[in-house]
Amino acid sequence: MMDVKYEVSGGQNLGEIVSVFPGSAEIFNEYKIDYCCGGHDTLKEALKEKNIPEQEFLKKMNSAYESFVKEASEYKDWRREEPQKLIKHIINSHHQYTKKELKDIDFLMTKILKVHFKSHGEELLKLHRLFGGLKIELEEHLVKEEENLFPLMTEYFANKDAEGLEEIQQFILDTEEEHDAAGDILKEIEKLTGDFTPPEDGCNTYRLVYSKLDALEKDLFMHIYLENTVLFGMV
Ligand SMILES: [Fe+2]
């Protein structure tokens, strides 16, 4: 999946860099480099145009890429950790990430829907609807976990009061159903987009939306695994 040996270099074009490493988009934004519509330019040309020192920029970009790879491949056996620590981890990494990505993708989706409406309107309308449904599902789901289930579990783990257990078990059943529902929408999106393969004539924003959806799905799989299998298994 991810090539650790990959390195960003001046000769690559901007679109290619964004599709291999979606996080580069934020760095490009920071330097006001238009990776979207000026995406055919090589990085070298784009940097020269903006008078940005190439070596310095490459160093920054590659170290961001390295931590991205490291983060993605870091595996911790959460079954051996305290449930409290796991809940914190789920909120700080998976929930924060999901909230941010849903907003970012939503913004980009509206953009490509307009720009590519004439050539890809049919697919994009379907995608827009599916994504809208996913966004509502997940946003509500995360709030329910943070406001209902997790506080109840925290209390239960602290004093093992059997009274709250029944309520927790009911919440767990509902939560698992919601996980299935979100997973089903993502599977539909995966099918519609041919496993997140952007069309040949899709611009860099189009590609970015697809790679962000792909990453969102991968993150959600890990997130759901940590909840259904690890956290709920601790009750
Ligand atoms: Fe969650």
Ligand SMILES: [Fe+2]
């Ligand atoms: Fe969840």
